[in-house]
Amino acid sequence: MPVKEVAAKIASMEIRGALRIAIAAAKAMEQEILDGASYDELVRAGDTLKDARPTAVSLPNAINYVLHIFDKHKSDDPSVARSLIIADVSDFIAGLESSLEKIAEIGSNLVEEGDVILTICNSNTVASILKRAWEKGKRFKVYACETRPRFQGHITYNDLASAGVDVTLIVDSAAYYTMVHKSVTKAFVGADTVYVNGDVVNKIGTSQVALMAKHAGVELIVCTETIKFSPYSVSGELVEIEERDQKEVWDKEAKIFNPAFDITEKEHINMIVTEVGIIPPEAAYQVLKEKFGWSLE
Ligand code: RI2
Numbered sequence: 001m002p003v004k005e006v007a008a009k010i011a012s013m014e015i016r017g018a019l020r021i022a023i024a025a026a027k028a029m030e031q032e033i034l035d036g037a038s039y040d041e042l043v044r045a046g047d048t049l050k051d052a053r054p055t056a057v058s059l060p061n062a063i064n065y066v067l068h069i070f071d072k073h074k075s076d077d078p079s080v081a082r083s084l085i086i087a088d089v090s091d092f093i094a095g096l097e098s099s100l101e102k103i104a105e106i107g108s109n110l111v112e113e114g115d116v117i118l119t120i121c122n123s124n125t126v127a128s129i130l131k132r133a134w135e136k137g138k139r140f141k142v143y144a145c146e147t148r149p150r151f152q153g154h155i156t157y158n159d160l161a162s163a164g165v166d167v168t169l170i171v172d173s174a175a176y177y178t179m180v181h182k183s184v185t186k187a188f189v190g191a192d193t194v195y196v197n198g199d200v201v202n203k204i205g206t207s208q209v210a211l212m213a214k215h216a217g218v219e220l221i222v223c224t225e226t227i228k229f230s231p232y233s234v235s236g237e238l239v240e241i242e243e244r245d246q247k248e249v250w251d252k253e254a255k256i257f258n259p260a261f262d263i264t265e266k267e268h269i270n271m272i273v274t275e276v277g278i279i280p281p282e283a284a285y286q287v288l289k290e291k292f293g294w295s296l297e
Pocket of ligand 1: 260
C-alpha cells in the first residue's frame, strides 16, 4: 500500500492500535525501499507517516529503525546494499509480529483461574494475552469498557466473544462500580507510549481506571511490546496527546474537548508485561538502553 494511503488510514483510525500502526508503517517503508527510494525519499515518506497520529511512539520508533537500517548499509557495496537492507527490514517486521506472540505467552501466565479482569479500549496485545489464557483452559471473566467516543471496546468484545471468552461490555462510567461489585481482581491495559520513568500513555480513561484500581486494591497490568518504549523521553521529549475531532463526541456545534489519550503514573502500575519479560515500571530505562541503544548513543 502506498505511504500516503497508509498514513490516511492511520489518521482515520482504519488502521489503529499502537503495534498495528508500527507494523503498517514499517511495511509501507519496506515497499518504498523495494520501489527504489533514496534515503532522502525514505525520510520524506517517514515524515508523512509520522504526521498521521502523534501519540503512539511505536510509529516514529518503527520508521526511525527502518531509516537506521538504511543508513547502516550506506557503506556497503551498492550492488548488495539494497538486498541487505530489505533483508534487515523484513527481519525487523517479523520481529514486531512475533513480539505479539511472545507477549501473549508471557502475559497469559499472569491470568489465574477465577480472575475477574477489567480492560479498556482495544489493545490487540491485551486481547492476545486473554485469548491465549483461555486457550490454555483457564476460566475467568472479562469486563470491557466500551471506550467512548470511538467505542473500541466493541472490537474487544467481539474479538474475545468470538474466541469463546466470557466477556461483558460496560459503559466507561461503570468501571468503578464493576470493580467493587463484580470483584474485579486485575485490570489489563495496553500502551501507546512508555516513558523512561515508567509512566504510560494509553487510551483516554486509562488513568481513571488506574486510580480506581489502586483504590479498590486491583492490580494494574500494562501490556506492551518494547517498540512502544520512548527513547526520546530519555532526553525529556514527551509525546503530544492527540486531540481528535469534536464530532467524535457529539455531532453538534458545542464546546467539546476530546483528548484521545492520558498518562498513567508509574505509582499506579503494578507491572509491565513485554515480549522480553515482566518488568516493574522502574525498569523502563533498562529496556530502553537494551532496545534503543543505537539511538541513545
Ligand atoms: P495495541 C490504542 O490506541 C489503545 O490506546 C490501545 O491500548 C493501544 O493503542 C495499544 O494497542 P488507538 O489506536 O498495540 O485505539 O495493544 O487510539 O493493539
